[in-house]
Amino acid sequence: MQLKLLLPVPTSINALYINQWGYDHKLKRNAPTGAKILSKEGEKCKEQIQFHTQKQLEGQEWDYEWTVDKNNFMFMDVWIYFSRRGRDSDNIFKLLSDSLEKLVYDNDSRVLPRVQRVLYDTKNPRIQVEFSPVDYIGIFRNSEEIDEFESRCKTCTRYLDGRCSILNDSLIGTVREEIGDVDDPNCTAYKEKK
Template sequence: MNSKVLKLISPIPPSVNHYLGYRTVKKGGKYLAVSYKKPEAVKYQKNFKEYIIRESLIQHWDKVEDKFRHVYYDCVFYFPRIDMDANNYFKCMLDAVTDAETVWSDDTQCRERVQGLYYDSKNPRVEITITVADNVGIFDNEEQSDNFEDRCKHCSRYKRNCKLLRQAKEGRIQEEITDFICSKYKESKE
């Protein structure tokens, strides 16, 4: 898998409080609240998306296509003020990364982590480091996943597209698998 690192620098994105706006529309005689992206969010995402696409090419980043493979999104925030909450700034950023279509398939793959909070009123920014997580589904690493699947290949369920194996690779906890041993294993007759 990709052992490379993608490093990005973002301006401080719009917070979740300034990401979406709401307006009322009349539909079928009823009034409904409809959300829309605010102009500052649209502008930020367009610019950051273009930057991500360029940097992915320059840094030779390989997109993580497997939607069950997770990616660490480590951020160091340099806020202009001390009253800002880092957790409010991920949504707009991550949506821009997903829209770039060069880093991951979906932001459900993302494990966002705040690695530092500093205050720099002259140059506010977010320094981002993206790396692929070692684990594969419920397995601690690719080797553990491969070893589990190698054993599965001798099971009668394997050729029928074993649901337990598939869900283990998706990261689903199942009572049939304990300590990486499947209780439904049955030696294939072949």
């Protein structure tokens, strides 16, 4: 499963928000409320990103429902083509992530952005975005590592038909003291069934 998009360069976070103003009864005039709202430039760019995304989603094999599972994470690889030098690549991700939420994925908290390249194209600034599922599941590198770990768990007194809290926490990415090094998971609470 993979999704490729070609999108406009998002508005920098520096120009993305403006102060919200409202009537202050104490001052008897309009004043900043302290809240931040999306700027006109930000709103326009968000609409453009969503429009282009909806058009490009057609015909691609992307499973939105897969993204709803809170245990599924995905990489967002980005190639950036800025119109000029001096732009900060980190400043584009807030608007990009928010714009794609509910179109490409359920929640941007499980999206892992990775900048692959920053290039400059004065005539055609753009970003190329590719989404793909991560291989790891929880603290485990892949499903084979889970199978190996769980096969040992099944011979432990704590397993209880898969209800072991250490195993279940590990499957959702919670680091437990009993596991030791996550790069070589080994449960120290293991007690062999008799």
